[in-house]
Amino acid sequence: MSAVRPSATDLAALHGAVLDWYAVNSRPLPWREPSCSPWGVLLSEVMSQQTPLGRVEPIWRQWMERWPTPAQLAAESPGEVVRAWGRLGYPRRALRLHEAAVVITERHDGEVPRHEADLRALPGIGDYTAAAVAAFAFGDRSVVVDTNVRRVQARAVSGVAQAAPSMTRAEVALAADLLPVDDEDAATWNVAVMELGALVCTARSPRCDDCPVVGRCAWVLGGRPAYDGPPRRGQKWHGTDRQVRGVIVQALRESPGPVLREALAPGRDEQQVDRCLAGLVEDGLVEPVGDEHFGLPGVEEVAG
DNA sequence: GAGACGTGGCG
DNA sequence: TCGCCAAGTCT
Numbered sequence: 001m002s003a004v005r006p007s008a009t010d011l012a013a014l015h016g017a018v019l020d021w022y023a024v025n026s027r028p029l030p031w032r033e034p035s036c037s038p039w040g041v042l043l044s045e046v047m048s049q050q051t052p053l054g055r056v057e058p059i060w061r062q063w064m065e066r067w068p069t070p071a072q073l074a075a076e077s078p079g080e081v082v083r084a085w086g087r088l089g090y091p092r093r094a095l096r097l098h099e100a101a102v103v104i105t106e107r108h109d110g111e112v113p114r115h116e117a118d119l120r121a122l123p124g125i126g127d128y129t130a131a132a133v134a135a136f137a138f139g140d141r142s143v144v145v146d147t148n149v150r151r152v153q154a155r156a157v158s159g160v161a162q163a164a165p166s167m168t169r170a171e172v173a174l175a176a177d178l179l180p181v182d183d184e185d186a187a188t189w190n191v192a193v194m195e196l197g198a199l200v201c202t203a204r205s206p207r208c209d210d211c212p213v214v215g216r217c218a219w220v221l222g223g224r225p226a227y228d229g230p231p232r233r234g235q236k237w238h239g240t241d242r243q244v245r246g247v248i249v250q251a252l253r254e255s256p257g258p259v260l261r262e263a264l265a266p267g268r269d270e271q272q273v274d275r276c277l278a279g280l281v282e283d284g285l286v287e288p289v290g291d292e293h294f295g296l297p298g299v300e301e302v303a304g
Numbered sequence: 305g306a307g308a309c310g311t312g313g314c315g
Numbered sequence: 316t317c318g319c320c321a322a323g324t325c326t
Contacts, residue, residue, distance in 0.1 A: 051321060052321050089310030091309095166306090194322060234319075
């Protein structure tokens with residue numbers, strides 16, 4: 001990626017256009033309310049990893065109702081947390097959220113840490129989420145780079161149809177260059193660029209007619225050239241361990257207590273089921289109970 | 305750094 | 316229909 005960097009004048013115009021657009025077009029998500037706690041913000045960010053926001057919102061509301069503080073989640077059994085995760089996907093996130101709640105309770109006096117480095121040290125919190133929580137919960141001038149930001153930057157600044165398969169240092173450096181100097185503007189800018197990527201500068205069919213920066217978009221100005229980088233690795237699904245793991249965990253979510261091994265994933269290859277079970281136990285998502293049963297961790301009541 | 309890791313909706 | 320994709324993280 002070339003080290004394109006807009007001039008100060010262009011940068012100011014870019015900031016103005018995007019911030020104005022956001023002021024009018026932002027979605028009223030509950031975790032964007034000023035009254036939302038840092039814990040609520042952290043929850044929303046982890047739930048949103050690789051997951052459409054529409055699916056996140058109802059679960060987020062349930063969690064905030066049930067566990068309004070880290071200490072309350074920490075006091076819950078991991079299994080009930082995995083159950084409450086529902087079908088959001090990647091249930092290890094639920095487990096890590098529980099672990100993070102324990103760490104916050106024991107080492108941070110029950111308060112979500114406000115510094116990016118401390119956030120980054122929590123289980124399940126990577127570079128993106130640490131920066132996002134620091135920015136959105138505490139108003140930090142952190143550099144937030146997610147898939148939306150990467151795509152908007154790729155098009156508007158670098159002039160290519162899409163970003164590379166994995167994030168580069170150059171992309172982070174560019175995002176840092178684009179960040180407004182003012183703290184408050186920076187925090188809004190971070191969420192505004194993400195929102196622009198989510199609503200207008202989308203992956204499939206970007207709505208350039210509705211874009212506040214179409215007039216200064218390097219990709220549009222360059223005639224919207226097709227992507228010519230390395231292909232993204234496609235994810236297999238049918239028949240994979242991943243699918244069987246999903247079947248097993250869902251069966252356990254639907255049962256009040258441990259389930260007989262044979263009833264976990266009926267009709268599936270036995271060897272594969274055993275392998276997946278071993279992996280799930282290793283991950284802490286499933287717990288063996290007695291000789292032939294498996295349950296969600298810490299959920300011991302036997303099904304009728 | 306490549307690959308694993310859920311789930312469901314959309315073009 | 317079916318591959319692509321969605322506010323990534325961890326090993």
